[in-house]
Amino acid sequence: MSQNWTFVCATGELLPGEMKSVFDEVTAVPILVFNYDGDFYALEDRCSHEEFELSSGVFDAGEATIECVLHGARFDIRDGRALCAPAYSPVRKFPVKLEHGGIWTRDDRD
Template sequence: MSETWTFVCASPELLPGEMRTAFDEVTGAPILVLNLDGELYALEDICSHEDFELSAGTLDPDAGTIECVLHGAKFDVRDGRALCAPAYEPVAKFPVKREHDGVWTRDDRD
């Protein structure tokens, strides 16, 4: 588990409906940070159906979902749960915070 927070971007660079990617400085995990109406969420940037980056997909800010471009699996960005086939497993959700005018995240898995 990483105790080190990874800088994603300056807070003004992540507006509602936008997303940014980062790699955890300790574990190397790819992380996708999304802004839904001012609330920040962070998920592992890998579709649980097939090893493909979710950040290449489409964010639906109204529904709070992201769709993988590879096979159309959808995930709830608030908790990472899979919403439709072909994905049945959730994607990992990570902590995210605003601090010192920046957005920070980390891989907190054991």
């Protein structure tokens, strides 16, 4: 498990309704960070259906969902759960912390 946090951006650079992708500095896993009404969430930037990057999709800030552009699978950004076919497995959720005026995340898998 990575103990190193990856800097995403300054808190003021990711406004409500926006998302930003980064790579975990240790594991090189792509992570997508969302600002949902001032709360920050992070998911692996990879659809669980076909491993396509979710960052190419549409973040619906009203519904707190991300839709994969490849086949239309939707996921809840707050917990990563799949909301419709063709995805049945959740997307991996990662921790987010706010520190020193920045947003940080990390791949916390063992």
